[in-house]
Amino acid sequence: MLGQKERHIKKRMEGRVIINRLMMVLFGVATAIGLIFLVLLFYRVLTQGIGYLNWDYLSNFPAPYPEEAGIYAGLIGSIMLMVIVAIFSVMVGVGSAIYLEEYAPKNRMTEFIRINIQNLAGVPSIVFGLLGLTFFVYLFSFGYTLIAGGLTMALLILPVIIVAAQEAVRSVPAEMKEASYGMGATKWQTISRVILPAAVPGILTGTIIALSRAIGETAPLIIVGAAAAIYTLPESLLAKYTVMPIQIYNWTSRPAEEWQFVAGAGIIVLLVVLLLMNSIAVWIRNKYQHRL
Amino acid sequence: MSEVMVKKKNNTVNKASKREENSFGLQKEKANHIIEVNDLNLWYGSDQALYEVNMDVPEKQVTAIIGPSGCGKSTFLKTLNRMVEMVPVVKTSGSIKYRDQEIFNRKYKQEYLRTKVGMVFQKPNPFPKSVYDNVAYGPRIHGIKKKEILDQIVEKSLKGAAIWDELKDRLHENAYGLSGGQQQRVCIARALAVEPDVILMDEPTSALDPISTAKVEELVQELKEKYSIIIVTHNMQQAARISDKTAFFLNGELIEFADTDHLFQNPQDKRTEDYITGRFG
Numbered sequence: 001m002l003g004q005k006e007r008h009i010k011k012r013m014e015g016r017v018i019i020n021r022l023m024m025v026l027f028g029v030a031t032a033i034g035l036i037f038l039v040l041l042f043y044r045v046l047t048q049g050i051g052y053l054n055w056d057y058l059s060n061f062p063a064p065y066p067e068e069a070g071i072y073a074g075l076i077g078s079i080m081l082m083v084i085v086a087i088f089s090v091m092v093g094v095g096s097a098i099y100l101e102e103y104a105p106k107n108r109m110t111e112f113i114r115i116n117i118q119n120l121a122g123v124p125s126i127v128f129g130l131l132g133l134t135f136f137v138y139l140f141s142f143g144y145t146l147i148a149g150g151l152t153m154a155l156l157i158l159p160v161i162i163v164a165a166q167e168a169v170r171s172v173p174a175e176m177k178e179a180s181y182g183m184g185a186t187k188w189q190t191i192s193r194v195i196l197p198a199a200v201p202g203i204l205t206g207t208i209i210a211l212s213r214a215i216g217e218t219a220p221l222i223i224v225g226a227a228a229a230i231y232t233l234p235e236s237l238l239a240k241y242t243v244m245p246i247q248i249y250n251w252t253s254r255p256a257e258e259w260q261f262v263a264g265a266g267i268i269v270l271l272v273v274l275l276l277m278n279s280i281a282v283w284i285r286n287k288y289q290h291r292l
Numbered sequence: 293m294s295e296v297m298v299k300k301k302n303n304t305v306n307k308a309s310k311r312e313e314n315s316f317g318l319q320k321e322k323a324n325h326i327i328e329v330n331d332l333n334l335w336y337g338s339d340q341a342l343y344e345v346n347m348d349v350p351e352k353q354v355t356a357i358i359g360p361s362g363c364g365k366s367t368f369l370k371t372l373n374r375m376v377e378m379v380p381v382v383k384t385s386g387s388i389k390y391r392d393q394e395i396f397n398r399k400y401k402q403e404y405l406r407t408k409v410g411m412v413f414q415k416p417n418p419f420p421k422s423v424y425d426n427v428a429y430g431p432r433i434h435g436i437k438k439k440e441i442l443d444q445i446v447e448k449s450l451k452g453a454a455i456w457d458e459l460k461d462r463l464h465e466n467a468y469g470l471s472g473g474q475q476q477r478v479c480i481a482r483a484l485a486v487e488p489d490v491i492l493m494d495e496p497t498s499a500l501d502p503i504s505t506a507k508v509e510e511l512v513q514e515l516k517e518k519y520s521i522i523i524v525t526h527n528m529q530q531a532a533r534i535s536d537k538t539a540f541f542l543n544g545e546l547i548e549f550a551d552t553d554h555l556f557q558n559p560q561d562k563r564t565e566d567y568i569t570g571r572f573g
Contacts, residue, residue: 106380175417179479182375183405183430193433194419266444 028141043270049264057265062229062247068260073230073265074247077146078215078273080234081243084150084216085157089209092154093161097203100162101169111165114166121159128156129220137224144225147237152224153217157210164206168199201288208281212274218245294449314416326351326490327372332386334364334371336379341367345386345546347539354512354521356535358528360567364544365524370493371461371477372522373409374402390490407434410488414495416475418467418482423450423459426467426478430486445485453481454511473504480511484519491515493523497530509534528568532556540564 052066060070096117104110132152142148172195180190227240228250234241244266251263325348334342342362349355357365368404370376373389374395388395394406397453405430407430412505418426429447436442446463455477459470467478476496483491493498493512512521525531529540534550539549548555559565 173417175413175415176419178375178378178411178413179417179419179482180429180433181378182373182406182411182413183433183483184403184405185433186403189433198420275464 005110010105044268045264048261049266050269052261052265053268057262058269061231066256066262069251069262071244071247073242074244075269075273076233077226077230077241078243078245078270079148081153081241082097082211082215084147084237086207086211088151088154089158089161089210090203092107093158094165094203097165097169098191098195099160101166102187106111111114117159117162121163123159125156125217126219126223128152129223131155132220132224139245142238144227144240145238146234146241148224149226149241149243150167150237152220153214156217156220157214160210160213161203161207164205164210165199168202168206169195171202172198189214201284205281205285208277208284212277212281215273216245216270218249221283222249223247242272321531324351325349326391327522328387328389329372329394330387330389332368332371332388333384334367334376335383337381341544342371343544347546347549349520349522350537351520352518353536354516354523356531356538357522357524357541358526358531358538358567359541361526363541365541366494368541369494369522369524370411372490372492373406373411377402381475407486407552408488408493409490410483410486411492412476412480412483412494412496415499416472416479418470418475418478420466420468422464422469423470423478425462427481427485430482434486446481447573449481449485450478452515453477453486454507455481456515473500473507476500476504476508477511480508480515484515488519490520490522493521495524495526498526505530528556534571540567542567 028245056068057070058075059072060068061073063069100110104113129152132148132155136142136151137144140148142151174196176198177190180194185193221243226246227247230240230242248263248266248270250287251259251266252283327349329345329347329349332342332345333340345368357369359365367376371384372390376382376384384396390405390409392402417527419429421429424446427449428442429567430441431445436445447456447460455474458474459478467475470478476499480491480496497508500508509530512523515521515538523531523535535552537550538552538555540547540555540559540563542563548561550560555564556568559568
């Protein structure tokens with residue numbers, strides 16, 4: 001009897017072990033598929049673009065010949081755009097996060113607004129492009145200018161920043177707020193001296209991650225009229241501008257093969273900027289996590 | 293009118309001589325009440341947490357509040373400086389007077405009340421700042437900017453909390469690096485820096501080890517020279533050790549409020565007796 005049971009367990013054992021192996025392989029393959037394509041992408045971009053990547057490329061304006069073309073206008077345009085986006089989205093985003101978390105009455109209306117802000121974060125970027133076109137380009141008659149592009153992008157990442165800032169504000173321990181209120185501090189004193197300083201790392205991290213989404217965006221900027229090629233840097237908020245993704249998109253749609261290499265070099269620059277921004281976010285997060 | 297005058301007279305008499313006050317039991321009951329609670333009811337939404345509480349808190353004494361978990365003792369304490377209203381659904385009725393001023397009055401500023409009625413919390417809750425900045429937080433929010441004055445306040449408050457000698461060379465270290473007991477005394481110093489009249493303590497030693505607890509208890513004894521202290525505690529021995537008067541709460545009601553010795557040795561209410569003899573709770 002006992003021997004039979006034992007045998008039965010042994011028999012089942014083999015099957016179980018095999019299934020376990022099989023699952024490990026399956027999940028491993030899933031990971032590998034992602035990794036392989038990532039490596040392929042890097043390989044293609046690097047081998048194609050690296051030859052064109054040099055100081056001239058970084059400091060030249062677009063040109064009719066691939067050898068002379070550069071990303072300078074796009075790089076500076078992207079940075080200028082990000083500064084505008086950061087200023088507007090952080091001011092409005094942190095402001096509304098503080099209002100929603102600290103001032104707004106905790107009722108259904110607030111909850112409704114909160115949920116819809118989260119939904120807004122998932123709205124396709126092209127919709128924000130159309131919004132920007134209607135409001136900033138036409139209604140405010142900014143035209144196809146840097147400020148119109150900046151404000152459109154600020155709207156695009158605003159929901160992400162609000163949600164990140166809300167989470168950062170909410171994660172400030174209640175005991176700390178109580179300590180402040182308990183000494184007779186007003187709400188604003190508590191916000192400015194206790195809540196915001198504690199929430200800054202979270203807000204900064206969220207902002208940088210949102211900005212790195214914005215810096216790669218193309219669709220909304222095509223709609224609000226970023227220029228395909230400009231030969232001077234934007235001199236004011238109301239000047240024409242271009243950004244890296246637009247420039248890259250423009251080059252890839254040209255027939256001659258050399259332009260693909262120029263675009264590849266552009267992608268490398270964009271990736272480096274992205275990587276830099278993300279490292280800053282990680283650095284901030286680690287730095288402040290140690291303190292708490 | 294005449295009652296008020298009698299009261300005032302008693303106040304001055306009692307302030308002038310504490311001994312005299314003690315020799316007249318009746319006058320002691322009537323006078324020197326820094327906080328007077330009348331018919332206080334409190335609801336969290338539709339749940340009533342406090343029922344018709346009447347209690348007069350004596351000045352410059354230690355008043356302990358005891359009772360089983362959920363009996364409303366912390367809620368009652370937090371009502372005294374209106375911190376309980378941080379919970380949005382709280383409703384209250386009745387009256388609480390601090391120095392004869394109705395604190396529920398619309399014109400009465402919560403911020404003012406809380407500078408006069410300070411609070412020390414259950415868990416040490418220093419800010420993630422230096423010891424100095426923690427203690428200077430209160431004076432700063434009340435508009436004191438001069439370094440010399442802040443230095444003085446910080447030193448005086450840390451001395452008041454009996455932790456100056458331990459920390460005078462570590463003022464600019466982050467308060468998070470201190471031990472739990474030190475953190476709690478820094479929090480007491482931080483409360484003292486606002487120069488309150490009354491200090492509310494919500495189980496201030498429940499997160500501390502026995503040695504730190506002893507230090508805080510000793511400190512409470514020193515503080516009552518200058519401050520009126522109301523302390524919520526789970527620990528009946530602690531209440532017996534450090535308080536002059538004790539209030540026993542049960543299910544949101546104030547069952548008994550008397551001199552500590554009296555309450556522990558000769559409880560008037562059966563429920564008090566059951567609780568302090570360990571029959572429940």
